[in-house]
Amino acid sequence: MTRPPRLNPATLTGPIQPRYALLINPFYPKDPNASFGKHVLTPTLALTSFAATTPEHWQLQYWDENLLDGRPPFAPMPEVVGITVHLTFARRAFELAQWYRSRGSKVVLGGLHVLSCPEECAPYADSLAVGDGVQLWPRILADVEARCLRPKYAATYETDYRQDPAPRRSILPRSSFLTTTSLIATRGCHNRCGFCYLATDGLRMPYRMRDPEQIAAEFLADAQPYAVFIDNNLGSKPQYLRELCHTLRPLNKVWSAAVSIDITDDASLIRTMAIAGCTGVFVDVRAYSWDSNRSQMRISPRQGRKRRRLPTMPAEFACCTTTASR
Ligand code: B12
Ligand code: SF4
Numbered sequence: 001m002t003r004p005p006r007l008n009p010a011t012l013t014g015p016i017q018p019r020y021a022l023l024i025n026p027f028y029p030k031d032p033n034a035s036f037g038k039h040v041l042t043p044t045l046a047l048t049s050f051a052a053t054t055p056e057h058w059q060l061q062y063w064d065e066n067l068l069d070g071r072p073p074f075a076p077m078p079e080v081v082g083i084t085v086h087l088t089f090a091r092r093a094f095e096l097a098q099w100y101r102s103r104g105s106k107v108v109l110g111g112l113h114v115l116s117c118p119e120e121c122a123p124y125a126d127s128l129a130v131g132d133g134v135q136l137w138p139r140i141l142a143d144v145e146a147r148c149l150r151p152k153y154a155a156t157y158e159t160d161y162r163q164d165p166a167p168r169r170s171i172l173p174r175s176s177f178l179t180t181t182s183l184i185a186t187r188g189c190h191n192r193c194g195f196c197y198l199a200t201d202g203l204r205m206p207y208r209m210r211d212p213e214q215i216a217a218e219f220l221a222d223a224q225p226y227a228v229f230i231d232n233n234l235g236s237k238p239q240y241l242r243e244l245c246h247t248l249r250p251l252n253k254v255w256s257a258a259v260s261i262d263i264t265d266d267a268s269l270i271r272t273m274a275i276a277g278c279t280g281v282f283v284d285v286r287a288y289s290w291d292s293n294r295s296q297m298r299i300s301p302r303q304g305r306k307r308r309r310l311p312t313m314p315a316e317f318a319c320c321t322t323t324a325s326r
Pocket of ligand 1: 050197
């Protein structure tokens, strides 16, 4: 729970298998006194999102170290290892990268930490994917095949989100999660809370939406009764959320999502969500801003008032339960 599985430096590995890519979500420590549930609720889309762009002649394997099934596989040895990196598990990602690189695999690092700190990640990678993996991954694999892999690939988030393929959920170990239906309908957020990564200087994450019909189709295709929206804030554009709810309602499925407390401004929207199958919302109640005079974080008075509205949500709208902060 608290330590990653050991990577034995003495392990002997076989030859590299061409056109085989291994995708890894690295281990991060878990609090042994807290529920393990949130780690297996639903998978991150970091890897499955761009996995969908893998050419058919490539073999693909997914490994999430947080499922506690041990270290990632190495027989056969992958030609390419793609690793997602967040600040919280960067050290483990680098350890994995070194282990595979020293045995001949090409290691590609991507994800939020690569986007924010490429210089820190570069020494551990054959190539960095800075930004949207959906655009970069097929280019990277094509260059691996052509033996001209570059040290860095970059893409913005300016493309039409509706053109992205559905995440490739078929590579997930289905029985390891409560549901494999992690859905994402939007990227970005109209707010800019000072503590949120979306407020990072220089980060350009335009607000983008997929068509509600695309989301409904993905929900149906994964054939599970429950889905989790992993959007930063599904309520960022209330009119879009309303349309999404109208499209989801006939499916007769249940789902939950992260929203900001702003959605309590509109009681009818909460009701629409509940009727469309929303059984839970994750509400971020952190509402801090930096007080430069005192050099400390302080709770903003406006958000403080909103925070007091939180307990009214489940009482007013019986189907929605306010559960936790991110
Ligand atoms: C699922 C999730 C979790 C899950 C699982 C995380 C996991 N790694 O397995 C759980 C619930 C455990 C979790 C916990 C936490 N989380 Co979290 N989580 C998310 C969430 C909701 C979805 C992630 C996702 O699927 N994104 C969608 C994918 C498609 O986007 P992406 O990761 O950026 O990937 C794209 C690119 O970066 C790129 N890419 C990514 N990896 C790679 C790799 C390669 C090889 C390539 C080519 C490209 C590539 O391609 C993708 C497509 O464009 C995000 C919010 C969000 N919507 O992103 C927060 C988020 C990632 N979490 C966040 C935080 C703060 C946490 C916690 C610290 C919260 C806490 N206080 O405990 C913990 C930390 C846990 C840990 N120790 O790491 C922040 C991170 C901020 C930051 N700058 O790092 C986010 C962004 C939420 C937010 N708005 O603040 N989280
Ligand atoms: S509402 Fe949530 S997602 Fe939007 S900026 Fe604030 S913390 Fe980030």
